[in-house]
Amino acid sequence: MNPLPALVLLPVIGGGLAWLAERILPHTSAPARNASWWVMLATLIVEALLLAMVTFNHPTIRTGPWLEHFSMPWIPTMGIAIRLDMDGLSLSLIWLSLILCFLCACLATRQVTIKSGTFHFLFLTTFTGIIGTFLATDLFLFFFFWELMLVPMFVLIAVWGHEDRQRAALKFFMFTQGSGLLMLLSILGLVITHDRETGVLTFDYFTLAQTHLSPTLSMLLMLGFFIAFAVKLPIVPVHVWLPDAHTQAPTAASVLLAGILLKTGGYGMIRFNIMLFPDTAMYFAPVAMGLGVVGVLYGAWLSCAQEDIKRLIAYSSISHMGFVVLGIFTGSRMGMQGAIIQMLAHGLSAGALFLIAGAIQDRLHTRDMHRIGGLWTAMPRLSATGLFFAVASLGMPGLGNFAGEFLVLLATWHVSPIIATVTTVGLVLAAIYALRMVNRVFLAAPRGDQLPLKDLPVRQMAVFACAMIFLIVLGLHPQPFMTFSAPSPLSVIGVTGQGEHAP
Amino acid sequence: MIEHDVFLPTSLPVLCVGITVMLAATAWRRSTNRSFLTGLATLLLALVFVGHHTGTARDNGDSLFIQDQWANYTAILIMFSSMCILLISWRNDANDRTTSLVDEYPLLCMLGTLGALTMVFSANYMPFFLGLEILGVSLMGLVTFRHRPVMPGYEAAMKYLILSGVSSAILLFGVGLAYGVTGSLRFMPPATTGDIYPALPVAATIMILIGMFFKLSAVPFHMWLLDVMEGAPVPVAAFLAVVSKIAIFSSLIRYFGTGNQPPFLNDILYVVIILTIMGGNLLALRQTSLTRLLACSSIAHVGYLLIAFLCPGRLQSGAITIYLLAYTASTLGVFATIAAFATPDGSDGAVIAQWKGLFFTRPFLASSMSLMLLSLAGIPPGIGFFAKFEIAATGVEYQRNLLLGVLIIGSIIGLYYYLNIIRVMMSAPSLPSASLNRHIRPELMALVIVLTIIVVIGGLFPARALHPLLPVSAIPSDTEAEMTMR
Numbered sequence: 001m002n003p004l005p006a007l008v009l010l011p012v013i014g015g016g017l018a019w020l021a022e023r024i025l026p027h028t029s030a031p032a033r034n035a036s037w038w039v040m041l042a043t044l045i046v047e048a049l050l051l052a053m054v055t056f057n058h059p060t061i062r063t064g065p066w067l068e069h070f071s072m073p074w075i076p077t078m079g080i081a082i083r084l085d086m087d088g089l090s091l092s093l094i095w096l097s098l099i100l101c102f103l104c105a106c107l108a109t110r111q112v113t114i115k116s117g118t119f120h121f122l123f124l125t126t127f128t129g130i131i132g133t134f135l136a137t138d139l140f141l142f143f144f145f146w147e148l149m150l151v152p153m154f155v156l157i158a159v160w161g162h163e164d165r166q167r168a169a170l171k172f173f174m175f176t177q178g179s180g181l182l183m184l185l186s187i188l189g190l191v192i193t194h195d196r197e198t199g200v201l202t203f204d205y206f207t208l209a210q211t212h213l214s215p216t217l218s219m220l221l222m223l224g225f226f227i228a229f230a231v232k233l234p235i236v237p238v239h240v241w242l243p244d245a246h247t248q249a250p251t252a253a254s255v256l257l258a259g260i261l262l263k264t265g266g267y268g269m270i271r272f273n274i275m276l277f278p279d280t281a282m283y284f285a286p287v288a289m290g291l292g293v294v295g296v297l298y299g300a301w302l303s304c305a306q307e308d309i310k311r312l313i314a315y316s317s318i319s320h321m322g323f324v325v326l327g328i329f330t331g332s333r334m335g336m337q338g339a340i341i342q343m344l345a346h347g348l349s350a351g352a353l354f355l356i357a358g359a360i361q362d363r364l365h366t367r368d369m370h371r372i373g374g375l376w377t378a379m380p381r382l383s384a385t386g387l388f389f390a391v392a393s394l395g396m397p398g399l400g401n402f403a404g405e406f407l408v409l410l411a412t413w414h415v416s417p418i419i420a421t422v423t424t425v426g427l428v429l430a431a432i433y434a435l436r437m438v439n440r441v442f443l444a445a446p447r448g449d450q451l452p453l454k455d456l457p458v459r460q461m462a463v464f465a466c467a468m469i470f471l472i473v474l475g476l477h478p479q480p481f482m483t484f485s486a487p488s489p490l491s492v493i494g495v496t497g498q499g500e501h502a503p
Numbered sequence: 504m505i506e507h508d509v510f511l512p513t514s515l516p517v518l519c520v521g522i523t524v525m526l527a528a529t530a531w532r533r534s535t536n537r538s539f540l541t542g543l544a545t546l547l548l549a550l551v552f553v554g555h556h557t558g559t560a561r562d563n564g565d566s567l568f569i570q571d572q573w574a575n576y577t578a579i580l581i582m583f584s585s586m587c588i589l590l591i592s593w594r595n596d597a598n599d600r601t602t603s604l605v606d607e608y609p610l611l612c613m614l615g616t617l618g619a620l621t622m623v624f625s626a627n628y629m630p631f632f633l634g635l636e637i638l639g640v641s642l643m644g645l646v647t648f649r650h651r652p653v654m655p656g657y658e659a660a661m662k663y664l665i666l667s668g669v670s671s672a673i674l675l676f677g678v679g680l681a682y683g684v685t686g687s688l689r690f691m692p693p694a695t696t697g698d699i700y701p702a703l704p705v706a707a708t709i710m711i712l713i714g715m716f717f718k719l720s721a722v723p724f725h726m727w728l729l730d731v732m733e734g735a736p737v738p739v740a741a742f743l744a745v746v747s748k749i750a751i752f753s754s755l756i757r758y759f760g761t762g763n764q765p766p767f768l769n770d771i772l773y774v775v776i777i778l779t780i781m782g783g784n785l786l787a788l789r790q791t792s793l794t795r796l797l798a799c800s801s802i803a804h805v806g807y808l809l810i811a812f813l814c815p816g817r818l819q820s821g822a823i824t825i826y827l828l829a830y831t832a833s834t835l836g837v838f839a840t841i842a843a844f845a846t847p848d849g850s851d852g853a854v855i856a857q858w859k860g861l862f863f864t865r866p867f868l869a870s871s872m873s874l875m876l877l878s879l880a881g882i883p884p885g886i887g888f889f890a891k892f893e894i895a896a897t898g899v900e901y902q903r904n905l906l907l908g909v910l911i912i913g914s915i916i917g918l919y920y921y922l923n924i925i926r927v928m929m930s931a932p933s934l935p936s937a938s939l940n941r942h943i944r945p946e947l948m949a950l951v952i953v954l955t956i957i958v959v960i961g962g963l964f965p966a967r968a969l970h971p972l973l974p975v976s977a978i979p980s981d982t983e984a985e986m987t988m989r
Contacts, residue, residue, distance in 0.1 A: 074964075074966065075965060075966040075969070076966060077821065077966060077969045078818075078821075078896075078966075078969070115863075118866075140892075143892075144883050144888075147882055147883050147888065148883045148884065150882075151877065151882060151883075154922070155929070158925075158926060158929045159862070159929050166926045166929070166930060169926070170919070170922055170923070170926060173918065173922055174915060174918055174919060174922075177882070177915070177918055178911070178914075178915040178918070181895075181911045181914055181915070182911065184892065184895055185895060185899060185907055185911070188892075188895055188896050188899040188900075189899050191896075192896070192899050192900050195900075201817075
């Protein structure tokens, strides 16, 4: 059996079971209430096994760049098929998603007591949408998953979020969906142009890459894709939804948002902007890089001014994602690799930081840095973990974020030394906001009015330690990840010609 | 001339016989339940006979009726919707003790269905106009069927009476002009023959078009719909939003065909579509009543459908077919859920604020309602997602860039008000929401489940619903050139 559809369907089926588990069992006793959580954990474990099978079951892993392929007809009259393909890029991003889901499962979602079955169902459904987005190579299917993952996320924020959750959820949905419609038009434009040229109506990614487009049309279509991904990533003028959504979401959803959902934007830029429209993307690159730099500086600057821990991390995400845009549009292999490493590292570090913020909120019932302070004496383990991830996020050499940012800056330097120089200011600002947070929250003198607090238990520390190890490995020895996670060129499946354009 | 050998789709006489039986039964002894059952049985029988006909169709196109795939498809949609609406309204009348004269209600529903079916099958102005009026007159009766607060019902009915009368008059005038120009009552845009002044056929077409837009409630002819739908009982509002719109839209397609439309039609449609989408969506933004909101959203959906109508091409047929199906299923689902919360004392869950916290008290109904709303907004996995995708595809194929822009803006606005309802359902219930019905009737529950299944399955596997069904252009190619003259 082909593992790809199973990879996509498993989480949603597991989610359904988790939901049923909560409904069927009487939810008076604690073990019964945890049933849905156990189902979710089991689902994630099976998913991990399946993914490991896909990863390691290929002795000839580097001979064919596309690791797996699956296709079956869906809507034949429109030329739409269920078509899934996996290369190193999608595989590494799915691994990242899975690891973060484990982190969420072990650290955050067990605390959800209100309608936990529904929560786990929605969580896993979002996960399905994300995996589908990373795998789909039929543009209609891609769009389907792209839209599909928004709905459960909307509900997660709107029901389980914090005080101003509903407005934030609405904003999140409107921004991402509205920009998604532009992408839909681009997809349709590409399909119809291809149809006019060849008389074949198809949504196949590889076939559509062969379409000959006029420069204007190509630019228009690419912009449609770019705006959708820019909103998701987010790039500065369209980032408005992100701070609210991240701040108001429940911890697990924040992790999912920052860790993975933002990455679908970066993934889309690599897979669709750069690889479908290579020439136009390079023509557009100066604008995109400019937007990236603005994102880096703007996010970092606003991050310095935040008093809400979650908001601070949210703005820092905008800053870090700016590096991703910069790397992707440098047009060099190195920049692309830097962007991918940065995505993986940011997923881990921002995810972990959100988990820590969530843990603090659970204990102190506030996210305001004015009211939190000096946690080190009360909670040394949590504080040390927080320090580690804050330092990772500011780009300490030896950790994954540094590797990513360094590669991006190096690649940018080759294109434009000025941009690279300006971007480094972002690193300085990153040091300021990260250390400010560490100072205020963990290191400052403890406040007198704090209740006795429970530190992180050893079990949870072990989970965090895994994320730390990943980050360190990513920072000290990024080479295997760089070769492994490179996107495959288009030229493999029955297509020739366009491949050499792809980085 | 019409000869004795009348070509007649069998569903029409079946419905007529059913209605006669219902009338006779009412005269013998009144029984609401029996009326409803007879109505449902008649509709089922008519559904079975939908592909059959009596008599032979005449080659020269002079017969009163026509039966092709398009007519059959819309007829099936109409009958299905009528059955749903009868199911939705059953309790309202069977258990309501405030009025005793209730078996007219299913009778009027059946009459309205008959009118709609006649319009769908007609190939001649005469049966078309008859059908239109049967539908209109029975709707007028239906609109007043509100149980407790009588005044809004009467007001709505009056409004409907006057405006529908005006629009019918305009339409009839157009028909008269067309007859004067061509000397034929065939249901197609008139073309100049001989030495007739060329503006006359154009004027006739535009008048007929205005009449149709009135009934279709396209902006700027939409003002009546909101008040009428709000004043009418919930199932009747559903009847207005679904059955009558499908009938009119089907006739519109039949009238102009799907071939090349004359350029003046293009210009008019362009303006009307933009106004309709924007007007409908903007009006919906500030509504506090769910039926009013649905009225506005149905206006917007007519706008989306007209985009597909304006973009003839390979994708058009599938787009219109699936959009009609998606609109029907989702709208009926929303109305069924609204009706499910109606209480015997008259409050029917039409105020959005009453839906607060529904996700916690009635999770299943709230979820299916959200699914229907998402489908209307065009979000997967509802069937509406694929329908909107197809509409966008037709627009892209014909490069109607302005319309596509309007479609996107309209969809984003639409998203806001649909999501707002979902948001209200998710917010924590602040006051005890005793205003909504606690005991959902089983037949409504079954209906909601069936419609939910249709919406989800249709959204995941839409390939089955994509069939080329539209009739070909009714305008012969040689007269087309003359139509283009203004």
